[in-house]
Amino acid sequence: MNPNPSATAFTAALPLAPLGDDTLRQRVQTALDQKTKPQGSLGRLEALALQLALALNDEQPQMLQPQLVVFAADHGIAAQGVSAFPAEVTRQMVLNFLAGGAAVSVLARQHGLALTVAECGVAADFDPHPMLAVLKVPGAEHGTADSTQGPAMSRAQCEAALQHGRHLVAGLPGNVLLLGEMGIGNTSAASLLMTRLTGEPLVHCVGRGTGLDAAGMARKVDSLKRALDRHAEATAPLDALAAMGGLEIAAMVGAVQQAAASGRVVVVDGFITTAAVAVAAALQPRLADLLARCVFAHCSQESGHARWLQHLGVRPLLNLDLRLGEGSGAALAWPLLASACCILAEMASFQSAGVSGRQG
Amino acid sequence: MNPNPSATAFTAALPLAPLGDDTLRQRVQTALDQKTKPQGSLGRLEALALQLALALNDEQPQMLQPQLVVFAADHGIAAQGVSAFPAEVTRQMVLNFLAGGAAVSVLARQHGLALTVAECGVAADFDPHPMLAVLKVPGAEHGTADSTQGPAMSRAQCEAALQHGRHLVAGLPGNVLLLGEMGIGNTSAASLLMTRLTGEPLVHCVGRGTGLDAAGMARKVDSLKRALDRHAEATAPLDALAAMGGLEIAAMVGAVQQAAASGRVVVVDGFITTAAVAVAAALQPRLADLLARCVFAHCSQESGHARWLQHLGVRPLLNLDLRLGEGSGAALAWPLLASACCILAEMASFQSAGVSGRQG
Numbered sequence: 001m002n003p004n005p006s007a008t009a010f011t012a013a014l015p016l017a018p019l020g021d022d023t024l025r026q027r028v029q030t031a032l033d034q035k036t037k038p039q040g041s042l043g044r045l046e047a048l049a050l051q052l053a054l055a056l057n058d059e060q061p062q063m064l065q066p067q068l069v070v071f072a073a074d075h076g077i078a079a080q081g082v083s084a085f086p087a088e089v090t091r092q093m094v095l096n097f098l099a100g101g102a103a104v105s106v107l108a109r110q111h112g113l114a115l116t117v118a119e120c121g122v123a124a125d126f127d128p129h130p131m132l133a134v135l136k137v138p139g140a141e142h143g144t145a146d147s148t149q150g151p152a153m154s155r156a157q158c159e160a161a162l163q164h165g166r167h168l169v170a171g172l173p174g175n176v177l178l179l180g181e182m183g184i185g186n187t188s189a190a191s192l193l194m195t196r197l198t199g200e201p202l203v204h205c206v207g208r209g210t211g212l213d214a215a216g217m218a219r220k221v222d223s224l225k226r227a228l229d230r231h232a233e234a235t236a237p238l239d240a241l242a243a244m245g246g247l248e249i250a251a252m253v254g255a256v257q258q259a260a261a262s263g264r265v266v267v268v269d270g271f272i273t274t275a276a277v278a279v280a281a282a283l284q285p286r287l288a289d290l291l292a293r294c295v296f297a298h299c300s301q302e303s304g305h306a307r308w309l310q311h312l313g314v315r316p317l318l319n320l321d322l323r324l325g326e327g328s329g330a331a332l333a334w335p336l337l338a339s340a341c342c343i344l345a346e347m348a349s350f351q352s353a354g355v356s357g358r359q360g
Numbered sequence: 361m362n363p364n365p366s367a368t369a370f371t372a373a374l375p376l377a378p379l380g381d382d383t384l385r386q387r388v389q390t391a392l393d394q395k396t397k398p399q400g401s402l403g404r405l406e407a408l409a410l411q412l413a414l415a416l417n418d419e420q421p422q423m424l425q426p427q428l429v430v431f432a433a434d435h436g437i438a439a440q441g442v443s444a445f446p447a448e449v450t451r452q453m454v455l456n457f458l459a460g461g462a463a464v465s466v467l468a469r470q471h472g473l474a475l476t477v478a479e480c481g482v483a484a485d486f487d488p489h490p491m492l493a494v495l496k497v498p499g500a501e502h503g504t505a506d507s508t509q510g511p512a513m514s515r516a517q518c519e520a521a522l523q524h525g526r527h528l529v530a531g532l533p534g535n536v537l538l539l540g541e542m543g544i545g546n547t548s549a550a551s552l553l554m555t556r557l558t559g560e561p562l563v564h565c566v567g568r569g570t571g572l573d574a575a576g577m578a579r580k581v582d583s584l585k586r587a588l589d590r591h592a593e594a595t596a597p598l599d600a601l602a603a604m605g606g607l608e609i610a611a612m613v614g615a616v617q618q619a620a621a622s623g624r625v626v627v628v629d630g631f632i633t634t635a636a637v638a639v640a641a642a643l644q645p646r647l648a649d650l651l652a653r654c655v656f657a658h659c660s661q662e663s664g665h666a667r668w669l670q671h672l673g674v675r676p677l678l679n680l681d682l683r684l685g686e687g688s689g690a691a692l693a694w695p696l697l698a699s700a701c702c703i704l705a706e707m708a709s710f711q712s713a714g715v716s717g718r719q720g
Contacts, residue, residue, distance in 0.1 A: 036463075037463055038445070038571045041682065042463060042684055043681030043682045084718050085718055093715060096396055096708055096713045096715060100706075101396060101706075101707060101708025101712070102707070103395070103397055103703060106702050106703055106707050107703075109702075109706075110699060111695070210398040211398045317680070318678070320403045320696075321403030322402060322403045323398070323401045324397050324398065328402065335471070335692075336692065342467070342469075346460075346465075346466040347462070348459070348461025348462070352461065353452065353455070353459065353461050353462075354455070356446050356449050359444065359446045
């Protein structure tokens, strides 16, 4: 299971918890087909119910104590003017998450999702707070270095951030992890990872982020080209992550790995969280088994996201022109996951309800 | 307001409650733009929040006591073999709704939506039940006549069904109506209305309903052609509704009218409920003001629905390959409406949270 068995201190991938087998798949499909509705008429909700049953290895899956974690960090590349917002917004938004005023705060409250802010390297030192997990990495306490000038992280820092994500999830209750993120400049890091991992030309991977104008876009593309040139040798997933990624993305890679290792469902939000899943998938020999645990909540308006989802071979649930991040799309999709479980658990069968089946 | 002022006993349209004005629109847009997120980054959720504010004429709209009504009736045209399921399923599903075992029962329970079954002409007589409203029409107690043989309803029966829908909604609490329907054969009635109201060729308006095979589809298309030929003169909306529609569709037309007259939001489900909204819109001189109150929950897999939504100039929230009806799609979209209201009510502003705005 370990692609790098010579490394004793750090393993790039974790063994995956088993998915439900074909017998379970058939039992769930039969149960869905016997519910009082034309077969398949609940469309993607039925596919979702089957996915959750297999992911949780349970004929009647129940999602317990869902955890939404917003991974936050600052990015050295923000100094290149790649964002419409100043870097201090990362810190300010962490305080906003903790105070309950951000979009994801509102949506998590609406749906009863436990919210944790994982501070992976924000350019600030926060007072303790019950919702705050401080996951700073030595030497990168206030964010990554500027990847146009050198590596964003050392390999050791990248591995430490990843381990932090694993440990955080290992300590969280429940069987569902919803991913969110915050970090001025992190669409730049995600775009760099996308072009390096997928081979897509950079222009297909860069978007307006929080709302760049044309001049800002030109600046962003130029900066990303320079970072790519500087790190041309960083082609392996972890090398690319260290050279051009972000601390919160690295922590999310570890979080996804730990969630998959412990048999959880992962709800993926937008472009940045997809970057983390893509890195985790690239590190995982059984890529399909990792993706089978991931529910892709929505297709972001951020240019590149739709194409990346296609590369991964997955289809998102929602398409609401969102481009906020924070986990807001994951939270908005959450009731659909809950509905899928309710359908399996509570709907009557043709037999139990005395409803006639198809004729002829 | 009344397009047929000579009719004293029955008016084809009702006066609409006023929508919020441009001042309110600007206030809400400003409030959205000052929330701690890049402008527009919550995409269609922001547009939905604005729509709900205007529909409820309230800068901070609150949706109160949402009512999901499943309008059920039988259809004479079912005798032509236009459905994959036998007609007795309408009655059986009404009992399933009341027993809490249908998809819409499960979803309404999940989201705290009050569920009413409006029995508008099912081929059965039901025992009283607290969730059941009996809205039978004299002479059509057990459903419409077969529209391939004659008019489905007399004009008087059609008007009576419509009035029933109005009275039902007038007696319901709350400010949101979610539309659902059940009736074996009712995609046929809706397809006939679509081709007559939009001018689209029949082939663009007919789909597989609950799951017809190729032979069933041929039978359905042939039956609908005969009905269209027989009622070639029924071109006005109410004439078409009486000649080829359904009792539950007529009742929903009235329900939509009453909801719009009393200032409610209407959540539209799939193909059949869209038929009712389209008839109500065709009867309404201020068509856009009626549609402004309607949230289109999803695009059904039923062939024709996407095109009908285009004709109405509206965009649905979800696209989950649903084709069940019952109001299941309306219920699945419900949390998005709730989220839109929460965002307006609860999110912090840049100022209140001390978050910096755009730079440059």
